[in-house]
Amino acid sequence: MNYRRRKTTNYIMLGICIAAFFIGAIFLFWILGDVFLKGIKYINWKLFVELPKPPGIPEGGFGNAILGTFILTILASIIGIPIGIMAGVYVTEYGSGKLAWWTKFLTEILSSFPTIIIGIFIYILIVVPMKTFSALSGGIALSIIMLPVIAKSTEESIKMIPVSVREASYALGVPKWRTILRIVIPSAGSGIVTGIMMSIARIMGETAPLLFTSLNNNYWSYKLNEPIGSLTVLIFNYATSPYEDWRNMAWAAALILVFIVLILNIIAHIYTGKREKR
Amino acid sequence: MRIGDRIFKILAVFSSLIIVGLVIGLFIELLVTSIPSIKKFGIKFIIDTVWDPVAEKFGALPAIYGTLVTSLISLLISFPISIGIAIFLSELSPPFFRRTLSFIIELLGAVPSLIYGMWGLFTLSPLIQLKVGPFLQNILGFLPFFQGYPTGVGYLNAGVVLSIMIIPTISSLSREVFMAVPMDQREAGYALGMTKWEVIRKVVLGNAKSGIFAAGILGLGRALGEAVAVTMVIGNFYNISVSLFSPGVTITSVIINEFVEAVGGLKISALIELALILFIITFFVMGFARYYILRRIENK
Amino acid sequence: MKRILILVLILLLVTNVKAAMLLNGAGATFPYPLYARWFYDFEKISGIKVNYQPIGSGAGIQQIQAGTVDFGASDSPLPGKDQQASNLIMIPSVAGGIAIVYNIPGVGKGLKLSREVIADIFLGKIKTWDDPKITSLNPNMKIPKINITVVRRSDGSGTTDIFTHFLSLVSPEWKEKVGAGTSVNWITGIGGRGNMGVAGYIKNIVGTIGYLELTYAVQNNLPYAMVKNKAGNFVYPEIPNIEAALENFPVQKDFYVYPIDAKGKDSYPISGYTFLLIRKNQGNLEKAKALISLVNWIYKEGDKTAKDLYYVPLPQKVKSMALERLKELNYQGKPIH
Numbered sequence: 001m002n003y004r005r006r007k008t009t010n011y012i013m014l015g016i017c018i019a020a021f022f023i024g025a026i027f028l029f030w031i032l033g034d035v036f037l038k039g040i041k042y043i044n045w046k047l048f049v050e051l052p053k054p055p056g057i058p059e060g061g062f063g064n065a066i067l068g069t070f071i072l073t074i075l076a077s078i079i080g081i082p083i084g085i086m087a088g089v090y091v092t093e094y095g096s097g098k099l100a101w102w103t104k105f106l107t108e109i110l111s112s113f114p115t116i117i118i119g120i121f122i123y124i125l126i127v128v129p130m131k132t133f134s135a136l137s138g139g140i141a142l143s144i145i146m147l148p149v150i151a152k153s154t155e156e157s158i159k160m161i162p163v164s165v166r167e168a169s170y171a172l173g174v175p176k177w178r179t180i181l182r183i184v185i186p187s188a189g190s191g192i193v194t195g196i197m198m199s200i201a202r203i204m205g206e207t208a209p210l211l212f213t214s215l216n217n218n219y220w221s222y223k224l225n226e227p228i229g230s231l232t233v234l235i236f237n238y239a240t241s242p243y244e245d246w247r248n249m250a251w252a253a254a255l256i257l258v259f260i261v262l263i264l265n266i267i268a269h270i271y272t273g274k275r276e277k278r
Numbered sequence: 279m280r281i282g283d284r285i286f287k288i289l290a291v292f293s294s295l296i297i298v299g300l301v302i303g304l305f306i307e308l309l310v311t312s313i314p315s316i317k318k319f320g321i322k323f324i325i326d327t328v329w330d331p332v333a334e335k336f337g338a339l340p341a342i343y344g345t346l347v348t349s350l351i352s353l354l355i356s357f358p359i360s361i362g363i364a365i366f367l368s369e370l371s372p373p374f375f376r377r378t379l380s381f382i383i384e385l386l387g388a389v390p391s392l393i394y395g396m397w398g399l400f401t402l403s404p405l406i407q408l409k410v411g412p413f414l415q416n417i418l419g420f421l422p423f424f425q426g427y428p429t430g431v432g433y434l435n436a437g438v439v440l441s442i443m444i445i446p447t448i449s450s451l452s453r454e455v456f457m458a459v460p461m462d463q464r465e466a467g468y469a470l471g472m473t474k475w476e477v478i479r480k481v482v483l484g485n486a487k488s489g490i491f492a493a494g495i496l497g498l499g500r501a502l503g504e505a506v507a508v509t510m511v512i513g514n515f516y517n518i519s520v521s522l523f524s525p526g527v528t529i530t531s532v533i534i535n536e537f538v539e540a541v542g543g544l545k546i547s548a549l550i551e552l553a554l555i556l557f558i559i560t561f562f563v564m565g566f567a568r569y570y571i572l573r574r575i576e577n578k
Numbered sequence: 579m580k581r582i583l584i585l586v587l588i589l590l591l592v593t594n595v596k597a598a599m600l601l602n603g604a605g606a607t608f609p610y611p612l613y614a615r616w617f618y619d620f621e622k623i624s625g626i627k628v629n630y631q632p633i634g635s636g637a638g639i640q641q642i643q644a645g646t647v648d649f650g651a652s653d654s655p656l657p658g659k660d661q662q663a664s665n666l667i668m669i670p671s672v673a674g675g676i677a678i679v680y681n682i683p684g685v686g687k688g689l690k691l692s693r694e695v696i697a698d699i700f701l702g703k704i705k706t707w708d709d710p711k712i713t714s715l716n717p718n719m720k721i722p723k724i725n726i727t728v729v730r731r732s733d734g735s736g737t738t739d740i741f742t743h744f745l746s747l748v749s750p751e752w753k754e755k756v757g758a759g760t761s762v763n764w765i766t767g768i769g770g771r772g773n774m775g776v777a778g779y780i781k782n783i784v785g786t787i788g789y790l791e792l793t794y795a796v797q798n799n800l801p802y803a804m805v806k807n808k809a810g811n812f813v814y815p816e817i818p819n820i821e822a823a824l825e826n827f828p829v830q831k832d833f834y835v836y837p838i839d840a841k842g843k844d845s846y847p848i849s850g851y852t853f854l855l856i857r858k859n860q861g862n863l864e865k866a867k868a869l870i871s872l873v874n875w876i877y878k879e880g881d882k883t884a885k886d887l888y889y890v891p892l893p894q895k896v897k898s899m900a901l902e903r904l905k906e907l908n909y910q911g912k913p914i915h
Contacts, residue, residue: 010473017370020362024449025379027442028386031397035389054615056886078583086293094290103294105568106301108492112499112560113304114530116537117553121307131645133602147297152496153451156489160458177286191454194384198450201388208505208534215604216631218614227602227629232390236506237632239392240774241611242797254393261388265381331734332757399778429768429783514732514769525768535733535771536761537636 032258039255042248047256052218052234055243062253064220068135068229069204069257071222072214075139076203080146081196085185087147088154088192093180104155111148118144119209127213135221135228138214145206146199153195157188193268201261207232231257308554315547323551329516329532336548338555340518344433344528345556348508349501351437351522352444357494359441360448367449368456369478380453387446395510398439403430403511411523428523431513436528439507444497451496455489456482491572495564502560505530529556599868603630605638605651607772608736608791609672609852612889613651616880624875626868635736636760642666642855648865650855653736654760658832665858667907668833669900670851671876673824673890675815676741677795677802678848680787681780682707683722687801690715690812693839693847696805697749699787700728701756702766707785715806729779729788732769734761740850741789744838789848792820793888809843819846820890829896831903849890860909867914873904 046061053060087107091100122141127133161184169179185192210216215227216234231253238250315323319336326337363383367376411428418424428434459482467477483490513525514535529552537549603613610632617628633641635652642650643664651671661668678691695711698704704711708723731738742758756762770776773794780786780800792815795802804812813819823845827837839847854873860866877900881891892900907914 006473006476010475013475013479014370017362017365020359021366024359024363024445028383028445030401031389031394031442032382032386034397034401035393052614054618055611056615056883057618074583083293083296086290087297090290090294094287095294099291099294099298103297105565106298108495108499108564108568109557109560110297110301110304111496112502112564114503114505114533114553114556116505116530116534117304117308120537121304124307127646128644133646144300147300148499149447149496151297152492153454156451156455156492157458159488160455160486162460175283177282180286188458191451191458194450194454197384198387198447201384201386201446205388205390207390207392211633211637215602215629215633217629218617219600219627219629226600227631232392233631235390236392237610239396240772242773242777242794243611244797254390257390258385258388262381262385265384269377328763330763331761332759332763400782404782431768509732510771510775514771516763531732535769 035251035254035258038248038251039253042252043255047249047252051220055241055246058245060249062229062231062234062249064217065229065231065234065253066256066260068214068217068221069231069260071135071228072138072142072210072230073200073204075135075224076142076146077196077200078143079140080143080199081150083143084147084150084195084199085154085192087151088158089180089185091151091155092158093176093184103151107148107151110144111152114208115141115145115206116208116212119212122209123212130225132225133213133215133227134225135214136224138210138228138230139224141209141213142203142206145203145209149199149202150192150195153198154188154192157191157195158184160191161187197261197265197268200264204257204261205232207236305554305557308550308557312547312551312554314544315551318544319548323548324555327516327518331536331545334544336545338529338552340516341527341529341532341552342555342559343518344436344512344526345502345530345559347433347522347526348436348440348512348528349498351433352440352501353494353498354441355438356441356445356448356497360445360493360497361452361490363445363449364452364456365478365482367453369474369482380450383446384450387450391443391504391507392510394439394443395507398435398507398511399431402435402438406430406435406523422520423522426519426521426523429513429525431511432521432523432525433512433519434522435511435513436508437522439511440501440504443504443507444500447500448493448497451493452486452490455486455493458489459485488572491567495567499560499564502556503530505534509534529553599626599864601626601628601648601865601868601872602646603628603638603649603651603854604633604641604647605855606635606653606736606852607632608653608674609651609889611793612672612884612887615883615887616876619879619883620872620875624868624871626872628872634734636734639855642857645857648856649869651853652855653850653852654739655834655836655851655853656855657834661832661855666855667858667903668853668855669873669903670833670892670896671854671873672880672884673820673837673849673851673892674888675792675820675823675846675890676737676744676789676848676850677792677800677815678787678805679777679780679790679795679800679802681784681800682724683784684720685801688814689719689801689803690806691803692806693744693748697745697752699726700730700745700765700767701749701752702728724785727783727786728764728767729770729776729783729786730764730767731761731776732771735772736760736850736852737773737789737791738762740836740838741848743836744848747839792816796888805847807843807845807847808839808841809845811843813844813846815846815848817885817888817890819844820849821893823847823849824851824890824893824896829899831899833900833903851892856904856907858906858908860907860914863909863914866907866909870904870907870914874901877901 049063050061126137217227217229235250238246327339407430467481509531515525613630638650641647739760746753746758770779776788777798823840826842827840837849877897
């Protein structure tokens with residue numbers, strides 16, 4: 001009898017999980033589908049190589065914004081990934097005291113900061129003294145947004161590694177730093193990569209912080225000390241404009257943005273190898 | 279070897295200090311910029327309900343209320359769904375499915391928040407106005423939460439949009455943590471005669487408690503700080519209402535709406551004071567969560 | 579992977595080659611589409627690139643004051659003393675009109691509204707479309723009995739600034755209860771984000787009324803009202819009427835002017851300028867010359883494209899006054915030529 005009840009509970013709960021999955025999946029695919037359907041109509045190769053054209057002049061593209069998004073993302077990653085991972089490492093491998101507790105706590109707080117405030121912060125700190133909007137300030141602002149996600153994912157992934165793995169390494173005489181670098185981090189690899197991909201996806205979709213740091217640029221630009229274009233600001237400007245072809249381009253840009261993240265995701269997973277546990 | 283360890287440790291400590299330093303720096307900047315507003319309005323800022331830029335009278339209560347309500351709704355909706363998704367992907371679905379679907383869900387994190395806002399405005403809003411609103415009112419109309427005419431924009435819309443935005447965050451991290459629970463733990467459970475659900479509940483969820491908590495916190499954080507999407511669907515009516523159908527404001531929607539046009543020093547100061555209040559709310563909410571909830575679930 | 583990263587870094591560091599002249603400007607959102615067109619054409623004939631970003635009038639003013647851009651743009655005029663205090667000159671670039679748009683089944687373009695009625699609607703005193711105050715002005719139209727939903731802006735904007743100045747002028751009650759500014763404490767209505775947000779609400783919700791820059795009303799095919807002007811005539815927010823308003827409104831040297839409720843039988847009462855803000859003391863001679871040639875080109879060649887996009891060119895006398903003001907620019911104390 002008891003077994004029957006447990007079995008029923010089993011089926012019900014599993015059913016609920018599957019239902020939850022479908023509910024979530026429906027919404028997510030709905031939005032993705034929307035972006036896909038609205039954007040696919042206006043995709044053409046010109047979007048990647050041409051500059052934005054004003055209303056009244058047909059066609060045009062936003063190659064500079066695509067390049068700009070890439071540059072900003074790379075900049076942010078170079079700064080954010082190492083620091084994020086190392087912070088996660090600190091709280092799990094070295095921290096049992098106050099600093100670790102505060103780091104964990106403040107990381108959570110940082111993750112909830114409105115990104116516009118982070119943009120304003122960097123504006124005050126970097127843009128005003130430099131007397132110019134710049135790709136550099138944009139990259140830094142984005143890296144701050146990345147940090148908490150990467151740090152948390154790293155922390156949680158490392159936590160899941162059994163102590164025995166480390167102890168085996170120490171038993172073999174491997175120093176702590178080597179253990180962390182060569183064994184702990186790679187074992188937590190999948191989780192860390194997920195964290196990185198999530199944060200990259202996140203910053204590629206951010207608009208507000210860029211408005212105060214990298215501004216935007218209608219021309220090809222790659223210099224770190226000049227404003228630089230980005231897909232999100234372009235989408236923001238175009239989607240809220242009165243011109244239909246601009247609005248169409250906004251959807252196309254959104255689709256391209258998602259696509260880029262998809263490709264980066266694929267590359268990341270290929271590079272770190274698929275972790276087969278089952 | 280000692281040197282390697284030293285350097286590595288210093289780098290790790292340094293990275294932690296950067297995060298700590300950033301938060302402190304942000305706090306100081308918020309505080310300093312808020313001072314004119316704090317001086318002028320004092321504690322009344324938190325209880326006043328008027329936002330009048332012309333008369334330069336500012337009060338934060340409707341914004342605080344809206345932020346709390348929308349974040350709460352979003353967490354209530356997205357948390358169970360995200361955990362359900364994570365369980366499904368890590369425990370119930372075939373490997374190929376899992377990889378593809380995980381990809382796609384992570385992809386959604388990249389959709390610019392503006393797009394979520396537009397979806398909320400053009401797709402969700404008519405739905406609430408014409409279908410969901412009346413439906414809820416039929417069944418639960420006696421509750422004050424569901425009274426009033428559903429225009430389609432308001433707390434409910436913003437809460438739903440936010441919940442969809444944070445599903446990828448919560449579910450991805452949870453999924454990773456579930457998958458990291460060693461297989462032999464599960465097998466031990468089966469060996470003891472547990473049903474699949476019991477294994478999931480006791481072994482997987484049991485081991486992953488702190489990860490689930492972290493995922494939830496990250497999701498909540500994202501919901502509290504989201505600006506662009508919320509402002510498009512919250513209705514922007516500086517008001518407090520118990521009805522979920524009513525339009526309102528959130529701290530972030532007020533900031534993003536008014537900051538770029540704000541020329542007066544006092545207004546900017548008031549806006550930054552709003553951000554400061556958000557910081558303090560977040561500090562206490564997350565502090566409470568960390569101190570009480572986390573300790574409890576880790577000691578169980 | 580590491581090598582690719584290093585390559586990218588080197589590429590970024592090495593690309594400090596001297597590029598063509600680039601001017602950075604930021605601010606007002608209203609003229610953005612026109613500026614985009616103007617600067618595109620300007621680059622073709624001069625080779626000078628102008629990167630303009632519509633981050634908002636307030637931000638535009640902040641940025642030119644902070645020195646992070648070469649020129650700022652604002653839909654709201656900056657008072658003369660503020661210009662002095664920040665060492666800026668302010669000149670108008672183009673003008674526009676604010677249309678009163680609505681969504682009333684069966685009612686197309688040309689609903690007649692008086693200035694007082696508009697104020698009362700936005701004050702929440704007139705609540706249905708078939709109110710006698712409205713029907714008496716439109717005896718030949720069949721207006722259904724539906725509620726009025728007021729749509730206004732949720733974000734701060736120059737459009738709101740001009741519209742609320744208008745309301746304050748024609749309605750003492752509005753002036754006392756709400757006042758004028760880029761962002762006000764609205765008595766009623768739902769807030770749309772940006773001109774597009776307002777247009778979206780008007781399109782999708784029946785019974786709405788709102789205020790929009792003419793460009794947006796036209797591009798979205800929204801019907802707009804005929805507004806009664808000071809002379810007693812009902813006029814459309816169309817280019818000739820706005821031009822009439824500008825011609826009939828005196829302009830002073832610091833250009834702090836709201837050309838609302840102008841005299842003249844054809845004048846459209848809700849019109850406004852948009853402005854450029856430039857530092858008086860220029861730090862870079864090349865850039866200063868570029869700015870001057872930009873303004874001159876706009877005044878000489880920009881009118882046609884402005885009209886194509888439903889913006890209103892400046893009256894000739896305003897242009898002359900502005901060019902006089904431009905002469906105040908100096909480089910290291912000496913005037914520029």
